Amino acid sequence: MAVYTSLSDSDMRALVADYYLGELVSFQGISGGVENTNYFLTTTTGKYVVTLFEEFELEEVPYFLDVVAHLKHKGFNVPAALIDIHGERLREVNGRPAIIVDCFPGGELKSTDVTSCRLMGEALAKLHIAGEDFPEHRDSHRGVAWWHKTSQAIKDELEPAQAALLQSQIAEFDAFIAEHDDLPKTTIHGDLFYNNTLFEGNKLSAIIDFYNACHSWAMYDLAIVVNDWCSDMSSGELDQAKYRALLKAYLHERDATPEEVEAWPYMLRIAALRFWLSRLEAWHGAKHDPERLAQQHDPLEFQRILEARVRFAPSLVPSL
Numbered sequence: 001m002a003v004y005t006s007l008s009d010s011d012m013r014a015l016v017a018d019y020y021l022g023e024l025v026s027f028q029g030i031s032g033g034v035e036n037t038n039y040f041l042t043t044t045t046g047k048y049v050v051t052l053f054e055e056f057e058l059e060e061v062p063y064f065l066d067v068v069a070h071l072k073h074k075g076f077n078v079p080a081a082l083i084d085i086h087g088e089r090l091r092e093v094n095g096r097p098a099i100i101v102d103c104f105p106g107g108e109l110k111s112t113d114v115t116s117c118r119l120m121g122e123a124l125a126k127l128h129i130a131g132e133d134f135p136e137h138r139d140s141h142r143g144v145a146w147w148h149k150t151s152q153a154i155k156d157e158l159e160p161a162q163a164a165l166l167q168s169q170i171a172e173f174d175a176f177i178a179e180h181d182d183l184p185k186t187t188i189h190g191d192l193f194y195n196n197t198l199f200e201g202n203k204l205s206a207i208i209d210f211y212n213a214c215h216s217w218a219m220y221d222l223a224i225v226v227n228d229w230c231s232d233m234s235s236g237e238l239d240q241a242k243y244r245a246l247l248k249a250y251l252h253e254r255d256a257t258p259e260e261v262e263a264w265p266y267m268l269r270i271a272a273l274r275f276w277l278s279r280l281e282a283w284h285g286a287k288h289d290p291e292r293l294a295q296q297h298d299p300l301e302f303q304r305i306l307e308a309r310v311r312f313a314p315s316l317v318p319s320l
C-alpha cells in the first residue's frame with residue numbers, strides 16, 4: 001500500500017481541527033498510487049482526500065496547486081486544495097508538505113474502451129487550450145535533462161540491448177527537437193494515465209494527480225495519454241479503434257499544426273521512454289525492499305510500448 005508517511009488518529013484529528021470540516025469520522029490509507037501518500041478522510045461535513053507529498057519539498061508544491069486552481073477556475077473537475085482556518089492551502093504534516101482536497105465521486109476504470117478514449121481525447125484538448133494562458137512556466141522534473149541523467153545513471157543495470165535502445169531513442173529525439181524548438185507548448189498534465197481519471201458510468205467525473213504538470217509540448221502529453229489509454233499492455237501495440245477515437249476527439253477540439261504532425265512519431269517514442277525510465281529507476285531504487293518493490297509498476301510494459309512504436313509509429317492525421 002502506498003502510504004509512506006503514516007498518520008495516527010491524533011495526527012488526523014489535529015489536521016481536521018485546522019479546517020472548516022467538522023469532526024473526524026474515519027480515515028483510511030489509499031493503495032494504488034506510487035508517488036505520494038494519500039488518505040481518504042470522512043468528516044461530519046463530507047469526504048475528502050489528504051495528500052502528503054513524498055517527492056517535493058514545501059516550496060515546490062505551490063506551482064502544482066496553482067495549475068489545478070487555474071483549471072478549476074476554467075470549469076474542470078480537478079482537486080483544488082482546500083483553505084484552512086489560517087487562510088493557508090499548504091502545510092507540513094509529519095515532515096511532509098500536505099493538502100486536503102475534495103473527494104470526487106466515481107471510480108477508476110478497470111480498463112479503457114472506445115467511449116472512454118473519446119471522452120479523454122476531448123477533455124485533453126480542452127485542458128491544453130485552458131492551460132495556454134497559465135502564466136507560470138515550469139520545466140518538467142522528468143523532462144529532457146532528467147532522462148539524460150537517469151539513462152546514464154541506470155545504464156549499467158540494464159542489458160546491453162536495453163541500454164542501446166534508450167541511448168538511440170534519446171539521441172534521435174534530441175536531434176529532432178533541436179530543429180523544432182518552436183513546437184507548440186502549453187501547461188500539460190504529464191501523467192494522465194487512466195488511473196488518474198475518475199468515471200461515473202460513461203461520464204468523466206474528474207482528472208486528478210497533477211504532480212507531473214509542467215510547461216511542455218502538447219503532443220508529448222497527447223502521446224503519454226495515447227500510450228497508456230490505447231495500448232495493449234502485453235504486446236505494446238496500439239488498439240486502432242481506441243487510438244482513432246481518442247485522436248479524432250482531440251483534433252475535433254484542437255487543431256494540430258504541421259510541425260505537430262511531423263513531431264508525432266517522435267513524441268510517441270519519447271513518451272514511452274519517459275515512463276519506461278521512471279519505472280526502471282523506481283524498480284532499481286526499490287529492489288532491496290520487497291514491500292516497496294511490490295508496489296512498483298512493471299517497466300517492461302513501457303519497454304514493449306517503445307519497441308512497438310519503433311517498429312511502427314502511426315501518423316497523427318491520416319489515421320482518422
Ligand SMILES: Nc1ncnc2c1ncn2[C@@H]1O[C@H](COP(=O)(O)OP(=O)(O)O)[C@@H](O)[C@H]1O
Nearest residue numbers: 030032033034035036049079102103104195209
Ligand atoms: N480527489 C480524489 N477524489 C477521489 N479519489 C481520489 C482523489 N485523489 C486520489 N484519489 C484516489 O486515490 C488514488 C491514488 O491517488 P493518486 O493521486 O493517483 O496517487 P499518487 O500521487 O501516489 O499517484 C487514485 O487512483 C484515486 O483512486
Ligand SMILES: N[C@@H](CCOP(=O)(O)O)C(=O)O
Nearest residue numbers: 033034035191193275279297
Ligand atoms: N503513471 C506512472 C506512475 C505515476 O504514479 P501513480 O502514483 O500515478 O501510479 C506509471 O504508470 O509509471
